[in-house]
Amino acid sequence: MKNLVQVALGVLTAIGGFVDIGDIVASTATGARFGLALAWVLVVGTTGIMIFAEMAGRVAAISGRPVFDLVRERLGAGMGLANLLASFFITLLTLAAEIGGVALAIELATSVNYLLWVPLVGIVVWVVVWRLPFETMDNTFGLIGLALVVFLFAIWRLHPDWAGLAHSALHPTVPQGEGHPTYWYFAIALLGSAMSPYEVFFFSSGAVEQRWTRRDLIINRTNVLIGFPLGGLLALALMCTAAIVLQPQGVDPSHLSQAALPVSLAFGKLGLALALIGIFACTFGAALETCLSCGYTVAQYFGWQWGKFVKPAQAPRFHVVVLLSILAGTLLVLTTIDPIQLTEYSIVLAAAALPLTYLPVLLVANDRDYMGDKVNSGASNLLATVYLLLLLVVSVATIPLLVVTKAGG
């Protein structure tokens, strides 16, 4: 019974914790501009993160070490450093975007300028990371993030043209007035948001924080195979509501408020309150995950003691990196850079760095020295290789598309 509760809790937090500011911005923007013509990217992205997160969780459960603890040991210092630099920079940008997202959600509820909330958000993020036990922190915001389910119900309430939506999703075409480069640029942004590198760092390190062992492989599988697709469904719901309400009106979203408008029209104040709570919880939860991921990657590369499973005094350098990352993220948002634009850039640049994140996962998951009899199956390797080839193409195409489309403008 205890195991069942643990599995259910894991699945629920995986659903609520799946969505972050990148998913909200990318799904709403693509839904408003392309309808469901890019829904297939969500399927591709969610499947991709499932494949690699399952590997990362399995590596952590079998070896007792997170994937990136093994990267330097397995691939050498040079490859490890390249991986660290790319992933740390992207994760730091994502952290800043999440802090901005939390502040924007509070601004929507209070109408007080988000910049005034940013320092407070930074402080609260640090206090939560410092004080709350890992599982409490992870479960609390993951569960509250489930309030985003309101977007799913809003689809029914908005009485859409179901056949039109299905046709748009199953026969994707570039809408009139949009160019092919812009279509592919948004496809990459959506893929970057679904496969954010920090999700794998956090999932893998979180497994060690929770002291997963071989017996927890079932929790790993259920989290990934049930929680992630249902989390992806929330991102699809955001896209659908934008396609139903914003696209026909010609709205090109550039604010968080526009993402919440469909729910407001569908359910009124109660729906809006749930949407704001959900957005707050999922962005705050992601801010916690990204700042911890900054600490995890640096500490694991240098071989320092890391994690919340030991007392802070035993992992001082890890906590200093976390604190400095929160400080840097907060200061970046305080430069008055638009958090939504920052989010767009962070997910696109994340897409460019994806092969660097995922190649080591595949290599370590195939190493019998670490994995014993739990190395990847042939099917798993085939799928992962196909994805890595796709990510390589995406990585090469990202910067040219960013320039040609003027960041999707």
Place this chain on the structure above:
Amino acid sequence: MTLLLLLVVSGCTGPVRSSGVYESKAANTARKTASAVATAELAVQAATHDRTFGRTAAQTLAETARDAGDVQGIFDSIQPPDRRSDQLRSQLDDLLQPAVSTLEDLRTAARRGDVESMARIAAPLEKLAGELQDFDEAHR
């Protein structure tokens, strides 16, 4: 380096030497303003049907007014390269001015919590959004 690249691709408005480029910028301006206007319509619809919080409506409408004002300011800072572009600018300004002005009035009404006036102030928005979208399609 990356941040420099982002700055280059995101915000800078260079000098315009051909009417084609100017026309494209005009169309883009119309599209962005139409988006702000359409957002305001939806926000007013939610506010007048008591389907949103006053503060959220005020925030949304403040954003639309700021967006439209910024877009107009950027477009007006671009010098038209020839007479044809002068006409285009005049034609678009005839749409931008009332749009920005209406959105500013809506922002004020929302801040005051004057929901009754919002529907009246927003009345011209539907027509304006349509005209801006037509302009965008004609000059894209």
